[in-house]
Amino acid sequence: MAEMTYRQALHDTLRAEMLRDEAVFLMGEEIGVFEGSYKITAGLLAEFGPRRVRDAPISEEGFVGAAVGAAMLGLRPVVEIMTLNFSLLAIDQIVNHAAKIHAMFGGQASVPLVVRTPGGGGQQLAATHSQNIEVYYAHMPGLKVVAPATPADAKGLLAAAVRDDDPVMVVENLALYNTRGEVPDGDYVAELGRAKVVKEGTDITVVSYSRGALVALEVAGRLEAEGISAEVVDLRSLRPLDRPTICASVRKTTRAVVLEDDWLSYGVGAEVAATIQEGAFGYLDAPVRRVAAAEVPLPYSKPLESAALPSAAALLKVAHETLDATGFPR
Amino acid sequence: MANSSRASARVEAQGRGDKSQGGLGAGDGRRAAPPLALADVPAEVLVGYYRQMKLVRAFELRASEMYTKAKIGGYCHLNLGEEATVVGLMAALRPTDYLFTTYREHGYALARGAPPGRVMAELFGKATGSSRGWGGSMHLFDASLRLMGGYGIVGGQIPPATGAALAIAYRSGPGPDSEAVMCLMGDGTTNIGAFHESLNLAALWRLPIVYVIVNNGLGMGTPVDQASAEPELYKRGCAYRMPGARVDGCDVLAVRQAAEAALSAARNDRQPSILEAVSYRLRGHSVVDPARYRPKEEAERLRSLDPVPAFRARLVQAGVMDEARAAQVDAEADEAVADAVRFAEDSPFPDPSQLFDHAYATAVPNAPSYLPGDPLPA
Numbered sequence: 001m002a003e004m005t006y007r008q009a010l011h012d013t014l015r016a017e018m019l020r021d022e023a024v025f026l027m028g029e030e031i032g033v034f035e036g037s038y039k040i041t042a043g044l045l046a047e048f049g050p051r052r053v054r055d056a057p058i059s060e061e062g063f064v065g066a067a068v069g070a071a072m073l074g075l076r077p078v079v080e081i082m083t084l085n086f087s088l089l090a091i092d093q094i095v096n097h098a099a100k101i102h103a104m105f106g107g108q109a110s111v112p113l114v115v116r117t118p119g120g121g122g123q124q125l126a127a128t129h130s131q132n133i134e135v136y137y138a139h140m141p142g143l144k145v146v147a148p149a150t151p152a153d154a155k156g157l158l159a160a161a162v163r164d165d166d167p168v169m170v171v172e173n174l175a176l177y178n179t180r181g182e183v184p185d186g187d188y189v190a191e192l193g194r195a196k197v198v199k200e201g202t203d204i205t206v207v208s209y210s211r212g213a214l215v216a217l218e219v220a221g222r223l224e225a226e227g228i229s230a231e232v233v234d235l236r237s238l239r240p241l242d243r244p245t246i247c248a249s250v251r252k253t254t255r256a257v258v259l260e261d262d263w264l265s266y267g268v269g270a271e272v273a274a275t276i277q278e279g280a281f282g283y284l285d286a287p288v289r290r291v292a293a294a295e296v297p298l299p300y301s302k303p304l305e306s307a308a309l310p311s312a313a314a315l316l317k318v319a320h321e322t323l324d325a326t327g328f329p330r
Numbered sequence: 331m332a333n334s335s336r337a338s339a340r341v342e343a344q345g346r347g348d349k350s351q352g353g354l355g356a357g358d359g360r361r362a363a364p365p366l367a368l369a370d371v372p373a374e375v376l377v378g379y380y381r382q383m384k385l386v387r388a389f390e391l392r393a394s395e396m397y398t399k400a401k402i403g404g405y406c407h408l409n410l411g412e413e414a415t416v417v418g419l420m421a422a423l424r425p426t427d428y429l430f431t432t433y434r435e436h437g438y439a440l441a442r443g444a445p446p447g448r449v450m451a452e453l454f455g456k457a458t459g460s461s462r463g464w465g466g467s468m469h470l471f472d473a474s475l476r477l478m479g480g481y482g483i484v485g486g487q488i489p490p491a492t493g494a495a496l497a498i499a500y501r502s503g504p505g506p507d508s509e510a511v512m513c514l515m516g517d518g519t520t521n522i523g524a525f526h527e528s529l530n531l532a533a534l535w536r537l538p539i540v541y542v543i544v545n546n547g548l549g550m551g552t553p554v555d556q557a558s559a560e561p562e563l564y565k566r567g568c569a570y571r572m573p574g575a576r577v578d579g580c581d582v583l584a585v586r587q588a589a590e591a592a593l594s595a596a597r598n599d600r601q602p603s604i605l606e607a608v609s610y611r612l613r614g615h616s617v618v619d620p621a622r623y624r625p626k627e628e629a630e631r632l633r634s635l636d637p638v639p640a641f642r643a644r645l646v647q648a649g650v651m652d653e654a655r656a657a658q659v660d661a662e663a664d665e666a667v668a669d670a671v672r673f674a675e676d677s678p679f680p681d682p683s684q685l686f687d688h689a690y691a692t693a694v695p696n697a698p699s700y701l702p703g704d705p706l707p708a
Contacts, residue, residue, distance in 0.1 A: 062527025065489020073497035096483050103688040105471035106462030110691035165691035193695040240696040247708040279708025
C-alpha cells in the first residue's frame with residue numbers, strides 16, 4: 001500500500017498499462033505536450049513518444065470514433081475527453097457505435113475502448129461545464145460505466161477497463177483529483193460490475209458513488225457520533241448496476257437514502273430506489289429518499305451553485321428525516 | 331449534378347492545392363496513366379466482373395421481391411444501378427484491406443466474397459446470417475473478409491474507418507504491401523461533421539485510407555447541389571489539402587483503376603484521398619420509396635445508362651464473351667440467388683434464449699439478463 005492522490009493513481013495506472021501492453025495507447029486533446037488539462041498524462045509523452053500518446057485536434061466525434069475503429073482492429077485506445085460535458089460531441093460514436101458494434105454484428109467484433117473523462121460540479125464552471133450526465137451512458141446496453149471514488153478504485157477500475165474487451169466509460173471527478181488514499185501496490189485490478197460496502201452499519205443505508213461516496217462516508221461519521229450506525233454502499237459501477245449488494249444492505253438496515261450529483265429526475269437515485277422497492281420492499285421501514293442536484297442548469301455564482309448541489313448537510317437532514325419517519329430513537 | 335458530370339472525362343483529379351503536386355501526388359501516375367481498356371484486362375477477369383455485377387443485380391431484385399413479401403423487415407436499400415461502382419471498387423481492394431460501408435451494402439458484401447446465402451439469411455433475420463441475425467440489411471459484417479460493417483447511421487462509419495487506418499499506421503510503415511482502408515459513403519454524408527473531422531485527422535496524421543463517395547445524385551430525395559455548397563464532392567477535401575478524383579461510376583474498369591491509384595497512394599505514401607464515383611440509383615432510396623420526386627424523363631435517361639446491360643453488351647461486342655456465355659453467366663447468377671433464398675428460407679431463426687449472448691465481449695458480474703416482466707435480481 002502507498003498513499004497517493006487520485007490523480008497520481010490514474011497516471012501511474014495509465015503508465016503501467018502502457019508498459020504492460022504495446023496495444024495500449026492514449027489519445028485526446030492536449031494530453032501530450034500540454035500534459036493534460038488536469039495533468040493526468042503528465043510525463044507520458046516524454047516517456048512513450050507521440051505514437052502512443054497522441055494529441056488530437058478539437059474534434060471529439062472524430063477522435064473518439066477513430067478510437068472505436070482502432071479498437072475494432074485490436075488496439076486498446078484509452079481516450080481522454082477533457083470533461084464529461086464534451087462527451088456529448090462524441091455521443092454518436094459512443095452510443096451508436098462503440099456500444100452497438102459487438103452485438104449488432106453478432107459478436108464478431110469487439111471494441112476494447114476506454115473513455116476517461118471527469119464529471120463534477122462545484123468548480124464554478126457554469127452550466128455547460130458542470131454537468132453530471134453519467135446516466136446518459138449508464139442507460140446504454142453495450143457500455144460499461146464506472147465512477148471510482150477513491151485512489152484505490154481509480155487504479156483498480158481503470159486497469160480493469162483497459163483490459164476489458166468492451167467499451168468502458170471511466171467517469172472521474174474534478175473534485176476528487178487531489179484527494180488522497182491508500183492504493184494497493186503492484187498489479188491491482190478491480191472487478192467491474194460490483195458495488196462495495198465501504199462502511200458497515202445497521203440502521204440506515206446511504207447509497208452513492210464518485211464524489212458522493214466520500215460525502216456519504218463523512219455523513220456516516222457524523223451519524224456515528226450521534227449513535228446511529230449508517231452503512232455506506234459505493235456503487236462504483238453504474239452499468240452494470242450491482243442490485244444484489246444494494247438490496248442486501250437495505251434488507252439489513254431497513255432504510256435507504258441515495259446521494260447523487262446528477263439531477264434527480266430519471267437519475268441514478270431513481271434506478272436505485274426502484275431496485276430497492278422491488279428487491280427489499282418488505283424490509284423497508286421508510287420511503288427511499290434521494291438527495292440530488294437541483295433541476296436547473298448549474299449556475300456560476302458561488303451561492304447559487306452551492307444551493308444547487310447536494311451537500312453533506314442535505315444528506316444529513318434527509319437521513320435524520322428518514323430515521324425520524326420510523327420513530328428511530330435519537 | 332451527378333448526371334451532367336458523366337459527360338466529362340472519366341477521371342478528373344484535384345491536387346493538394348499545390349499545383350506542382352497534381353493528382354494524388356508524385357509517382358502514382360494517376361494523371362499520366364491511360365484509361366484501362368478491355369484489352370488490358372484478361373478476358374476471364376472481365377467476365378468475372380460481369381458475373382459479379384449480374385449477381386448483385388439478381389440479388390437486389392430478389393431482395394426487393396422478398397421485402398414486398400415481408401420476408402425481409404426493417405429498411406432495405408439496394409445497389410441497383412451501382413453495380414459497376416460496387417464491382418470496380420471491390421476489384422481494387424486486396425483481401426488484407428479493410429472495408430467500412432454504408433447501409434446500402436449488400437452488393438459490396440457479395441463482391442467482397444460473402445456467400446450470397448449468408449447475406450440473404452441476414453436480410454431474413456436468420457441465425458446463419460452474416461451478422462447472425464443481429465444486424466439486418468444495414469449491418470452486414472464479415473471479419474474473415476475484413477468487411478468491417480455496414481453502418482446505419484449516415485457517416486457513422488467514417489470516424490471508425492479512420493481509426494482502422496490509424497491502427498494500420500500504428501503497427502506498420504508505408505509500402506506496397508501495406509494494408510489500407512476503404513471507407514464508403516453517400517453524397518449526402520459529405521455534409522456531416524464527422525466527415526470533416528475525419529478528413530482532417532486522416533490528412534493530419536497521414537493515414538492509409540480512401541474515402542469513397544458514391545454520388546448517386548440524391549440524398550434520399552434531395553439533389554446534391556441543394557445539399558452541398560460544393561457539389562463537386564471530390565473537391566471537398568481541399569480544406570485538408572486532401573486530393574480528390576471523380577470517376578464515372580458506371581464504368582467498372584475506370585472505377586477499379588481510380589480506386590487502385592488512390593489505394594496505392596494510401597499504401598505507399600500514406601496519402602489519404604477522396605474518390606467520388608458518379609453513379610445512380612435505378613430505384614428509390616429504399617425498397618418502399620417510389621422515387622416520385624424524380625422526373626419521368628430523367629428516370630428513363632438513367633435506365634438507358636444502366637451499367638449491367640451496358641457492360642454485357644460491351645463484352646459481347648468486343649468478343650470477350652459470346653452471347654451463349656453471357657446467357658450462361660446470367661443463368662448462374664439467377665441460380666446463385668435462388669440458392670441463397672432457399673438457404674435463407676431453410677435456416678433457423680436465432681433462438682430467444684440467445685438474446686444476451688452478445689451483450690458483452692467480456693463477461694461482467696451483474697450484467698442485466700432479464701426479459702420484460704422478469705423480476706430484478708435482488
